[in-house]
Amino acid sequence: xxxxxxxxxxxxxxxxxxxxxxxxxxxxxxxxxxxxxxxxxxxxxxxxxxxxxxxxxxxxxxxxxxxxxxxxxxxxxxxxxxxxxxxxxxxxxxxxxxxxxxxxxxxxxxxxxxxxxxxxxxxxxxxxxxxxxxxxxxxxxxxxxxxxxxxxxxxxxxxxxxxxxxxxxxxxxxxxxxxxxxxxxxxxxxxxxxxxxxxxxxxxxxxxxxxxxxxxxxxxxxxxxxxxxxxxxxxxxxxxxxxxxxxxxxxxxxxxxxxxxxxxxxxxxxxxxxxxxxxxxxxxxxxxxxxxxxxxxxxxx
Numbered sequence: 001x002x003x004x005x006x007x008x009x010x011x012x013x014x015x016x017x018x019x020x021x022x023x024x025x026x027x028x029x030x031x032x033x034x035x036x037x038x039x040x041x042x043x044x045x046x047x048x049x050x051x052x053x054x055x056x057x058x059x060x061x062x063x064x065x066x067x068x069x070x071x072x073x074x075x076x077x078x079x080x081x082x083x084x085x086x087x088x089x090x091x092x093x094x095x096x097x098x099x100x101x102x103x104x105x106x107x108x109x110x111x112x113x114x115x116x117x118x119x120x121x122x123x124x125x126x127x128x129x130x131x132x133x134x135x136x137x138x139x140x141x142x143x144x145x146x147x148x149x150x151x152x153x154x155x156x157x158x159x160x161x162x163x164x165x166x167x168x169x170x171x172x173x174x175x176x177x178x179x180x181x182x183x184x185x186x187x188x189x190x191x192x193x194x195x196x197x198x199x200x201x202x203x204x205x206x207x208x209x210x211x212x213x214x215x216x217x218x219x220x221x222x223x224x225x226x227x228x229x230x231x232x233x234x235x236x237x238x239x240x241x242x243x244x245x246x247x248x249x250x251x252x253x254x255x256x257x258x259x260x261x262x263x264x265x266x267x268x269x270x271x272x273x274x275x276x277x278x279x280x281x282x283x284x285x286x287x288x289x290x291x292x293x294x295x296x297x298x299x300x301x
Contacts, residue, residue, distance in 0.1 A: 006038025008194045010064075010071070011183070013045045014056035017244035018063045021198065021228040023257045028225045029196035030069050031278075031285040041190055042071040047078040047182050067250050068274030076190060078182050085177040088185045088215060089138065089170060097214050098170060100135030101125040114164055116203055121166030136173035140211065142166070147206035152223035153290050154199075159206040168207055180207050188217040196287075199224040226291050228260060250274050262289040 010026045012018065018026070033040040042064065046052045061075065092098045103124050112120045121139065129135060142161035150156050159165070170181040183204075187195065202224040212219050246253055251273045255265050258281055265277055272280075 006033055006036055006193055007041065007191050008033035008038060008196060009041040009043055009187075009190065009192050010069075011043040011045045011186075011197070012060055013048070013051070014053060014060060015051050016053050016056055017059045019244060020253060020256065023067065023245055023253060024228055024260050025196070025198045025225060026064065026067075026069055027254070027257045027281075028223075028261055028290065031281055032194060032196045032223070032287060034278075034282050035285040038194075039072045040069075041073060041076070041192070043076040043078070043186060043190070045078050045179070045182070047177060047179060049079060049176070052079075063245055066247070066274075067245070067254055068278050076186065078186065081182065081186065081189075082177065084185050084189065085182055088181060089177070091215060092140065092170065092211075093138075095214060096141075098138050098140050099125065099167075100129060101137045101139045101167075101169070102129050102133035102135055104136065104173075118165070120164070121168065123167060126167060137169050138171040139167040139169055140207075140214075142168070142210065147209055149205060149209055149222065151202070151205070152221060152287055154202065154224055154292065157202075157205075159203060161206060161210060164203075165207060170211075180204065180211060184208050184211045184215065184217055187220055188212070188215075192220050193218075194223070195220045196223045196225065199227050223287060223290075225261060226293055251277060254278070260291075262291050 008029050010029045012022060012026075030040050032038075042061070044057045044060075046057065057075075057077070064071065089098070101124075103121075107124070108119050108121070111122050114120055124130075125133075125139070126141065142165065144160065144162040146158040146160045148156070148158040161168075168180060169178045171177055205222050205224075209219060211217075251271065254274050254277050255269070255272075258265055258277065263281055263284060263286075265272070265280060269277055269280055
């Protein structure tokens with residue numbers, strides 16, 4: 001197969017099986033790659049080992065296959081990439097772009113919060129560790145300027161990292177590397193040109209762009225699709241007890257995912273299976289048809 005110069009990816013965390021919200025993100029990234037003959041990769045974001053569920057990665061791969069979402073090449077596992085993340089952190093240290101932090105969660109409990117609910121780091125260790133304090137984590141020193149980017153769905157956006165995020169962690173107190181660092185290192189390593197993912201990760205993008213610029217890495221094109229929420233308005237996730245994708249009747253779940261993405265299949269495909277639905281969707285995919293709203297309520301069964 002001759003691939004276009006497009007490489008996309010689906011990067012689930014193996015904390016449990018895929019649910020309907022996961023399927024929406026997977027289908028969007030899959031179709032966006034396949035519609036122009038691009039490659040579609042799968043990466044297991046198993047960086048946070050304590051949260052990963054034994055056997056979940058294999059379950060996710062079997063689910064993708066059952067829904068007709070076949071990937072290209074080998075599956076990359078972040079848990080096997082610590083050396084690459086350590087090298088990137090060393091580069092950031094050499095640039096003077098990071099500093100050690102001694103703050104604990106308890107010490108930051110009263111810090112202000114962003115509109116996303118994250119702690120806005122007050123810069124307690126920016127000028128150096130307090131006397132007698134030991135480093136727990138490493139943080140990136142962010143500038144007081146706005147990072148601008150254009151999302152292929154959400155349009156032109158900007159965020160001032162200093163005011164809206166604060167100096168963020170790239171290596172955690174438990175020694176694990178943070179998602180923000182790992183994702184930019186892996187996207188560059190895999191040659192990712194386009195990132196299509198859920199809108200819950202939209203405001204991670206400025207941090208990732210800042211790291212990409214610091215490390216001299218290419219910037220992918222970004223697109224963030226609507227989240228599927230439960231009746232209480234919560235994002236579907238393991239924490240909100242989202243049910244796993246059904247092991248049968250995949251066509252109905254796939255049709256729901258396509259409808260959430262602004263591509264409802266025609267009535268003639270009401271009883272179609274994954275292969276037929278994905279063939280139709282690949283011929284009709286237009287990312288500009290994806291809804292702009294950040295979340296879509298999942299209808300009750």
